[in-house]
Amino acid sequence: MRLAVYGCGYVGLVTAAACARLGHRVSAVETNPARLALLQGGTCPLHEPGLDALLHETMASGALDFGATPVSAELAILAVGTPALADGAADLRQLHAALDALAGLARLPDAIMVRSTVPVGTTAALAARLRARRPDWQGVALFNPEFMRQGSALHDFLAPERVVIGADEAAGAALGRAVYAPMALPENRLQICSxxxxxxxxxxxxxxxxxxxxxxxxxxxxxxxxxxxxxxxxxxxxxxxxxxxxxxxxxxxxxxxxxxxxxxxxxxxxxxxxxxxxxxxxxxxxxxxxxxxxxxxxxxxxxxxxxxxxxxxxxxxxxxxxxxxxxxxxxxxxxxxxxxxxxxxxxxxxxxxxxxxxxxxxxxxxxxxxxxxxxxxxxxxxxxxxxxxxxxxxxxxxxxxxxxxxxxxxxxxxxxxxxxxxxxxxxxx
Incomplete structure (x- = not known):
């Protein structure tokens, strides 16, 4: 699959590299100029065991690249930060900015997959937001929670205890399954829900x-x-x-x-x-x-x-x-x-x-x-x-x-x- 990953923090960067390792063609979008420069120069900006080597491997093979602007892909994966506001609520501004940026693409993705941790109802709200900006979008939105532990994030992604696909349409569930299909996970480790x-x-x-x-x-x-x-x-x-x-x-x-x-x-x-x-x-x-x-x-x-x-x-x-x-x-x-x-x-x-x-x-x-x-x-x-x-x-x-x-x-x-x-x-x- 052709994937675009928005955000190159812990979740986004591990997701991008691991998906490239699974055989997908991945473009990662990072708007922080300093972080983007490091990544494009082949330097991993964070400490995560095995990630530096995997970045070099997937970039050298052409499976992974980095840029600052949205790119067309079958699936857009949103993995930006959702830090806490003063009242404890999740700050969704980065998520909205990423969605609004990709809304300007000539060819919109077939689906958006949210990896950022978000309040209940956010995935559906993001789909509505994209449709409001682009009434021609006929795609779907799904939520794919990450269960990665820092210090063992690559292992947790590539050898997961479970993968959860939160999809409200059959098309979203199918696209979510396609991302993880190279793992050949048994059905008892793959959960499909709303x-x-x-x-x-x-x-x-x-x-x-x-x-x-x-x-x-x-x-x-x-x-x-x-x-x-x-x-x-x-x-x-x-x-x-x-x-x-x-x-x-x-x-x-x-x-x-x-x-x-x-x-x-x-x-x-x-x-x-x-x-x-x-x-x-x-x-x-x-x-x-x-x-x-x-x-x-x-x-x-x-x-x-x-x-x-x-x-x-x-x-x-x-x-x-x-x-x-x-x-x-x-x-x-x-x-x-x-x-x-x-x-x-x-x-x-x-x-x-x-x-x-x-x-x-x-x-x-x-x-x-x-x-x-x-x-x-x-x-x-x-x-x-x-x-x-x-x-x-x-x-x-x-x-x-x-x-x-x-x-x-x-x-x-x-x-x-x-x-x-x-x-x-x-x-x-």
């Missing part, structure tokens, strides 16, 4: 996962005060076949480009419909309170006062395997420590350049040892694998006060204490 059902499904899935994480973080807080071990607790919980082991690890808070904005958007749409969204609202409040508690935990571990103390932070991305800072707990925890008077210095193997503007006043080190030197406390905020292999005795010896706050439960407590650290983690003795 666009409204698929739109709500995406929000529901992210909200359920966020709820699990928020609940685990609350239970970890209780474990800390009762002497229980959160790892043992969740290991047993995860053995229940009704629950399973995924998303049961305590951490510093729910972050990333999806969960925080999507649960807010779902709560906003629910309120607009007159529906009580008490559980969703509670998850949002729980996560905000938890991140505040994480900053307080660091302060408490420093004898209740970080005024003038050097706090070294390892990792600022919202999780390992990505350079993404969007809604990272670091954006809450580090400023809270600064507000308490701490001198914060950080190291992240992927995100230091982007973080400088997002975290003003934070000092930046070129490695864990440089960050720890002379520090009064060391905080693990992102679970980068390299941090689990650090020479703890060396780090403890470099510090003014060898305190370690492990907000990812990345290290073995006995090992950290044997290395000389005054060690604390989440919900573990």
């Amino acid at each position: 666009s409204a059902s698929a739109e709500l499904m995406k929000y529901a899935a992210n909200t359920l996962l966020a709820t699990r994480l928020a609940l685990v973080n609350e239970i970890a807080g209780l474990a800390r005060f009762t002497g229980a071990d959160i790892d043992a607790v969740m290991q047993g919980v995860g053995l229940d076949s009704r629950i399973g082991p995924q998303f049961l690890r305590a951490g510093p808070g729910i972050g990333g480009s999806c969960f925080p904005k999507d649960i807010r958007a779902l709560a906003r749409q629910g309120r607009a419909a007159g529906q009580n969204m008490g559980i969703v609202d509670a998850v949002i409040a729980s996560n905000e309170a938890h991140m505040a508690r994480m900053a307080a935990l660091v302060v408490a571990h420093c004898a209740g006062n970080v005024q003038g103390q050097r706090i070294a932070v390892l990792g600022v991305t919202f999780k390992a395997g990505t350079d993404d800072l969007r809604n990272s707990p670091a954006l809450v925890i580090l400023p809270a420590l600064q507000a308490a008077g701490a001198d914060v210095v950080a190291y992240d193997p992927m995100a230091a350049d982007a973080a400088r503007s997002a975290l003003p006043g934070v000092g930046w080190a070129d490695g864990a040892e440089a960050a720890a030197r002379g520090a009064d406390a060391l905080v693990i905020l992102t679970e980068w694998p390299d941090f689990a292999r650090l020479d703890l005795a060396l780090l403890a010896g470099l510090m003014r006060h060898p305190r370690l706050v492990d907000l990812r439960n990345l290290l073995n407590p006995a090992t950290a204490r044997a290395a000389g650290f005054d060690y604390v983690s989440l919900g573990r003795p």
